[in-house]
Amino acid sequence: MTRPNLVVLLMIPSFLAVALLSKHPTTPLLVKLAPGINNASPRRNNPTWIRARREVSAGTVALNARLAALTHQDLERRVISKGPSRLPTITLTFDDGPHPACTRQLLQALHKLQVPATFFVVGYMAEKNPDLVRAIHSGGFEIGSHTFSHANLTLLSQEDVLTEFRAANDVIKRITGTTPLFCRPPGGDLSLPVLRSAADLGLYTVMWTDDPGDYDSPSNSIVIRKALHRLSPGGIILMHDCPRAVETVPMIVTKARAMGYRFVPLSQYRPRG
Numbered sequence: 695m696t697r698p699n700l701v702v703l704l705m706i707p708s709f710l711a712v713a714l715l716s717k718h719p720t721t722p723l724l725v726k727l728a729p730g731i732n733n734a735s736p737r738r739n740n741p742t743w744i745r746a747r748r749e750v751s752a753g754t755v756a757l758n759a760r761l762a763a764l765t766h767q768d769l770e771r772r773v774i775s776k777g778p779s780r781l782p783t784i785t786l787t788f789d790d791g792p793h794p795a796c797t798r799q800l801l802q803a804l805h806k807l808q809v810p811a812t813f814f815v816v817g818y819m820a821e822k823n824p825d826l827v828r829a830i831h832s833g834g835f836e837i838g839s840h841t842f843s844h845a846n847l848t849l850l851s852q853e854d855v856l857t858e859f860r861a862a863n864d865v866i867k868r869i870t871g872t873t874p875l876f877c878r879p880p881g882g883d884l885s886l887p888v889l890r891s892a893a894d895l896g897l898y899t900v901m902w903t904d905d906p907g908d909y910d911s912p913s914n915s916i917v918i919r920k921a922l923h924r925l926s927p928g929g930i931i932l933m934h935d936c937p938r939a940v941e942t943v944p945m946i947v948t949k950a951r952a953m954g955y956r957f958v959p960l961s962q963y964r965p966r967g
């Protein structure tokens with residue numbers, strides 16, 4: 695986990711600075727390191743990445759003009775950190791898939807529960823597992839971008855960040871026929887280049903309110919408790935396409951519903967206007 699430097703933070707509105715300073719865990723399914731560190735790097739040898747990078751480079755002049763025109767208000771409108779708090783709604787999100795060992799089981803569990811969810815898929819894993827991406831899409835679930843390489847975007851240049859989002863979009867579009875509306879930077883690590891790149895591609899950057907730590911928890915009961923104990927209207931639950939999520943999501947959904955919450959698709963959290 696890196697922290698943004700102070701100069702960058704001073705240029706950023708307060709709501710973003712808070713998000714930037716808060717610690718968010720990264721994901722061990724992809725990164726076999728201590729939680730909080732994401733050393734994955736861009737897959738610069740991948741043909742999809744190379745093609746996306748070429749397109750980004752070809753449009754650098756126009757890109758710089760577009761990015762320079764983005765105001766803080768434009769960026770702010772493109773970040774979803776919570777849903778509306780006037781309704782008892784919450785939404786489920788699953789990062790880091792698709793995963794051959796988990797995605798189908800997770801989809802089965804969600805179908806059984808009749809609950810909507812968003813899968814923030816990693817581009818290179820989507821490319822390796824197109825059938826799983828198709829299963830998510832045809833099951834009626836939303837697909838968001840979790841970048842192409844699951845790299846720490848705050849360490850990359852503006853062009854590389856844009857390439858990460860663009861390559862992931864290309865893969866998702868190639869498989870499902872649709873371009874994602876939402877993205878989640880790995881680890882929740884934000885910077886101005888990240889926010890600008892997402893906005894330039896028309897993506898909403900989605901954070902979360904509740905992190906039950908499904909990827910490294912010692913027990914199901916801890917995951918379930920952490921998912922529910924601070925739940926509030928407009929909540930966004932961060933989970934992962936991992937075995938612990940398959941085991942715990944039925945109880946989390948059942949208990950949250952018993953508390954009066956209704957699960958809604960993430961698209962309902964899009965700002966109006």
Ligand SMILES: [Zn+2]
Pocket residue numbers: 720721789790840844880881
């Ligand atoms: Zn992740």
